Amino acid sequence: MRFAPSPTGALHIGGVRTALFNYLFAKKHKGKFILRIEDTDQTRFVEGAEKYIRESLEWCGIAPEESPWNGGDFAPYRQSERKEIYKQYAQKLIDEGNAYLAFDTPEELDEMRERLKEAGVATPQYNAAARLTMKNSLTLSPDEVEAKIKAGEPYVVRFKVDPKEEVRLNDMIRGWVHVHGSTLDDKVLMKSDGLPTYHLANIVDDHLMKITHVIRGEEWLPSAPLHVLLYKYLGFEATMPRFAHLPLILKPDGNGKLSKRAADKAGFPIFPLNWNDPQTSELSTGFKEAGYLPDALINFLAFLGWNPGTEQEIFSLEELAEAFSLEKVNKAGTKFDLDKINWFNQQYLKTKSPQEIAPQIRNDLKEGFGISCSDETAQAIFKLLFERVTFIHEMAPNALFLFQNPKEYDEKVASKKWNEEAQKAVTLFADAIKDQQNISAEAAKELFFGLMEENGIKAGKNMQALRLVITGAGSGPDLMEIISIMGGKAIYERINYSVDQLK
DSSP: OEEOOOSSSSOOHHHHHHHHHHHHHHHHTTOOOEEOBOOOOGGGOOTTHHHHHHHHHHHHTOOOSBBTTTBOTTOOOBGGGOHHHHHHHHHHHHHTTSEEEEOOOHHHHHHHHHHHHHTTOSSOOOOTTGGGGSSBTTTSOHHHHHHHHHTTOOOEEEEOOOTTOEEEEEETTTEEEEEEGGGOOOOEEEOTTSOBOHHHHHHHHHHHTTOOEEEEEGGGGGGHHHHHHHHHHTTOGGGOOEEEEEOOEEOTTSSSBOOHHHHHHHTOOSBSSOEEOTTTOOEEOBTTTTTOOHHHHHHHHHTSSBOOSSSOOOOOHHHHHHHOOGGGBOSSOEEOOHHHHHHHHHHHHHTSOHHHHHHHHHHHHHHHHOOOOOHHHHHHHHHHHTTTOSSGGGHHHHTGGGTSOOSSOOHHHHHHHOSHHHHHHHHHHHHHHTTOSSOOHHHHHHHHHHHHHHTTOOHHHHHHHHHHHHHSSSSOSOHHHHHHHHOHHHHHHHHHHHHHHHO
16 A cells, blocks of 8 residues: 655645555555655645655654655655656557657647637547647657757657547446546646656556555546556556545535635644645644644544444554455545544543653643642642543643632632631631641541531532632532642642632
8 A cells, every 4th residue: 555645735634544544454454554755746846845744644653664764675765766767658658659749838738728618618628639739749740759859849748548448447435437538638647857747657656566555535536547548558457456536524514625724714723743834934733733642633534434334433543454444435525523533632631641641731831831840740630630621731721720829719609609607617627637738539528528517517518619719610620639639738828818818
């Protein structure tokens, strides 16, 4: 299996899904996952894009086994380094009458399209009919062609499509696709700069690299008939891979293909990692920097167009590979569901250990709020909050009440629960706990309920008042765990402060 992105910018999340499906299929069938950089379009090359692709796949946990940066049996893996290979196959097509040289200038091509439009042709193409009116090796004599080449006139190599050809393709997702040759145009196979187009290069490379299956986006489906013909006329028909064209990822409302503009408008990332566009200097936030966990993103992407057919939703990468099959990939486009990816992130956050997350909590508190805390306290914060947040970065701001006096108090709770009895209850508790710096949640609960019973006060009735003076809120995480994290002295000081504020 191969994933073959072009280094023309940041890797779109749709590209990550394509890479993932290729990876899962390869692992399921004990094959190899190869990455090939398709950089033959040098006019669109973007500095740093290849490095970005590599780092994105590595962060997602689906790094290729063979690639430009770790080699393999079929190196080189950059198409720009394979130019001489493509020339041989282009020449084979020319020699056998299946391709030709075209010397048409951009102006002449524009004139041809205008001429066809005026003649009532809805979609003007350089096809079997138009080619006979143009400047190419089919309409020029051999001497004229040779003279133009010697004079250095630029030319391209075009595929010669037989308009009587019937193309049939059995796509693994969409079933049989039938296309008549008369609807196809003579695509450019080699550009005037000597580099191949995607059409020729990917066919040659897939053949030489022994690719058995091509899984790619739906947008490549219109090009598939041309590719089938290239396999046939290059003599590769016996080893032609099976094709599978993945459904589009749609906007959250299902209205059209997901784009960067749509993602920006809806307030979620479109790229796996931060991308600083070298051409516009625009910084786009990535899923990583937005707080998403790679396992959650991968699990979510697997379900964009595929379903295991069971109730199970949480899968490890190994489990996904075991369950994955192209037969269960949908034909129809699939919506990008922001609520669903947030749910996945929350589920994966719950699987993390306190020791794993504590360093980030400590760093976020220090960098964001100037608060220092121990690793033990950071671990306790994780245990307190992990079921109440979606992202790790939400823990520090949600834990501020542990270190800072309340700036305000829940008015509704204060008006109903704050009275003389409540003040007496919390003051008794403050005095009793002030010297118990290390107290467990269980011990704190026993202390509070014991004190209330001794003084004839209903504990349940005044529990919310205790929360109010400690946190300022009427609800929240487990109160006794909060008391345990803060310790006796801090609780004593916090209660006395709040009692003064509530007078």
